[in-house]
Structure formats: C-alpha cells, structure tokens
Amino acid sequence: MHEPDRIRIDLGKFYKLVGDKGEEEVTAALKEFFAKGLIGLIGRLNRAYIARNPAHERVFLQLIQGLRKLVFLSRRVDVLMREMECEREALSELVKRINRTDRVVSVRGKVYPDTSFGFLPLDVVISAEGDIASVGRRAELRVSTGSDTSRRALKKQGSSGQEETEMRSADELREIALRLDGDYVVWGPLDEFDSLAV
Numbered sequence: 755m756h757e758p759d760r761i762r763i764d765l766g767k768f769y770k771l772v773g774d775k776g777e778e779e780v781t782a783a784l785k786e787f788f789a790k791g792l793i794g795l796i797g798r799l800n801r802a803y804i805a806r807n808p809a810h811e812r813v814f815l816q817l818i819q820g821l822r823k824l825v826f827l828s829r830r831v832d833v834l835m836r837e838m839e840c841e842r843e844a845l846s847e848l849v850k851r852i853n854r855t856d857r858v859v860s861v862r863g864k865v866y867p868d869t870s871f872g873f874l875p876l877d878v879v880i881s882a883e884g885d886i887a888s889v890g891r892r893a894e895l896r897v898s899t900g901s902d903t904s905r906r907a908l909k910k911q912g913s914s915g916q917e918e919t920e921m922r923s924a925d926e927l928r929e930i931a932l933r934l935d936g937d938y939v940v941w942g943p944l945d946e947f948d949s950l951a952v
Contacts, residue, residue: 763828865927895939912937
C-alpha cells in the first residue's frame, strides 16, 4: 500500500489466497508470487521507462531488490508476530496452571525431620508489556524432631502468615499426601488423597 512518504506492505490478502499452509510453504509461495507475479507486472507496466535509457534499468533493478527486501522483511515480521502470539497463549496456559490450588504432593515413604513442604497459592499476573508479577505468600508445613525421636513437630505457616504447631507420631507421617486447603497445607493418609490427585 502506498501512503504519503512511505510504502506499507500488508500480506493479509496473500495469506487468505494461499490458505492454511505451513510457514515454509507460505514463504515458498510468496517467493514464487514475487518472482512471477509482482516482477512481471511491474516490468510490463514500466517497459517503456526501462527501454528509454540503460540507466533506468539499473534503477529498476535496485527498486525491485529494495521491494523484495521489504516484502520478505514484512513476511518475517508476520511470522514472528504469530510465534509471539503462540508463546503468549502458552504462557497464559502456564499461568492458569500455576494459579491452580488443587495440587497434591504424594509421599510414598517416610517423612524425615527437617523436611519442608511449600505451596504457592499465588495469583500470577502478566501485564500488557509482558511483565510477570505474583501476588500471595507461601503456605508451608515444616517437619522437625519433637520431644523424642518417635514424635514430630509439624509447624504450619499459612499463606496469611499465621502459624500453628502440632505434635504427631513419626509413624503417622508415612504414605501421606499433602495439599493446600485455604491458607494452610493439610495432610492425611495417601489413600484418602488419591481421588484428589491431579
């Protein structure tokens, strides 16, 4: 498209004409269209100008080379824009998955002291500029040795910052599953959580 002091190349109609093909096929079709269609048309329309003076032929060839660069630069921009849109959609899907709070962690053995389980009940937000920010705090369950080696201290820290501690038998912390429930990490026997596993 010719605009005052500039040429804007819009390949939208070409893409509609070519249809739903792979990127390489579209680029090959554009090369063929440029070589057979555009150059032939421009050459026919300017035949008298080119024939008048050999210097005009050099100018015409430079014009064709410049136009070719512009057309294929426009094609490259279109490909990159499509790739960027696909990446944006994939990132949006990842954000949806991160924002889920129904994840379950399974422990198929024994939980030892000095173990910590953390869940991030975050809202992940992507700005129009592509900046990623997270809002929320980590909910955590820390396991430490209790009053004797057969006991465990379970310290829960909620995503709101509140803490609770409870004492449990070390044997209770075998074959368990953990998940986020509201602000806190909760746990129970693995078979109770199997139906909730995602």
